[in-house]
Amino acid sequence: MPTSEHSTITPGLLREWPLRTGTTDKKDRGTVLVVGGSRSTPGAVLLAGVAALRAGAGRLQLAVTDSTAAALSIAVPEAAVIGLPETASGSVAGDAPKRLLDLAADADAVAIGPGLDDIDETAALLGAVLDILRPDAGLVLDAYALGALSRDPELLDGRPQRVVLTPNVTEAGYLLGRPDSVGSGDDLAAVATAVARRCSAVVTLYGTIAAPDGRVWSEESGDAGLGTSGSGDVLAGVIAGLLARGADPDQAACWGTWAHAVSGQRLAPRHGRTGFLARELLDEVAYTLGTV
Template structure:
């Protein structure tokens, strides 16, 4: 395993020296993002992740959720193509074709069953190209902890919380989250973003220090995963997308605090702050 570098703090100055791609042309130039998740009781997680991807600059959005939620979600997010899973949770041929053509696939938001998540991941990621960018969040990380072979793609970002990191590690992450992020990055050959600590498999590490307690609200992790996916869609590399997303997520929360207090804002309210936060850099 390569030596881990000292963490660099993610600041506007660092990000200005690492500018995001700004593709010209139509929406296809900014990438197609496919978000798959949304069990029957939690379709809103896919909504949050999908809209976050658009707010971060993705060009086209496709959403996959439980069949009974598909029509309602298509009305709630008219910018997206929305397709429902089959009655057994299996993806249709249409969904597999979408996966094969997507530039970015985000898996996990709103899923609630490990076995069905494993089946969905195996089918969708198996249909995708090996160089398709992938973001794994929530139950997709639990599935990965049971079967590391579920992720064949080379360009991947994992966005675990502390519980999910524990499942992936097989133990508690401990106090050194930078070390835990790097261990996971090395183990899964992916960029890992863990509570503001970002690590790559080759030992590069960063720390985002703007996050506050208000980000620990329901749906906030779905927003962060969606921002990563949107930045990947517009052409950012995985480490760049993870660092910019950690900053955009945290500072968007900071911008809401004067209106709602440190702990009073909602995850969906973070979404509208993301474009201006990114532009402010």
């Protein structure tokens, strides 16, 4: 494992930090559970879930609003899909049903947040899932799950799970308690490190990865095209898939951030720097990981 204080992510660094390969048994490659969506945003869960499979996870489970579960099960036939109670406005309700908690208790990695759109309901849901996770489980918090965490930044203190946070700069500001003072022009290494220390978790922020102990990595090949709708859902899913395979959180964040960026690079010659779609990243992830 790299131990220098600040490193640049390169194929050479990743080769010296190899991922666990696993066996032909899908259970050995890990189970990912993605919890998210709303009546209007089930696609976020699709993107994160398929990304987890492309990253090498063996099994996929998706938990979304009741009204979208059937459609999503058809769109992602590789996944087991369950419906969750929803509010009158179509958000996932915070009252976690037993079936969800049973899945979370057995999952090797859980991603919470893609497509969620109600912070109060998300906070209740997050609390219930955190209390049921296995000590060795991986956990990715994205989008509204990060908003819920910003209300209680010490929520993860003392928890043994392998946690990665995937904020944008606005979410990073909220996590630091100063939402109006963090921008893309800031020292992202300093911001990511501050979030990592405050939340006791590994953070990946626009190509900068920080661990709570002060180690920092930079992925320098990401480009403007990654700033497209759904791109963050893909990143969260890739990291969840790597965690399910047994990667440590810093390793999963570094490999996942690199694979996300290089997948975008591979699409740019065909679609231009800013013309590719998040769903097109999915078909590049497995090849990109396999070329290291």
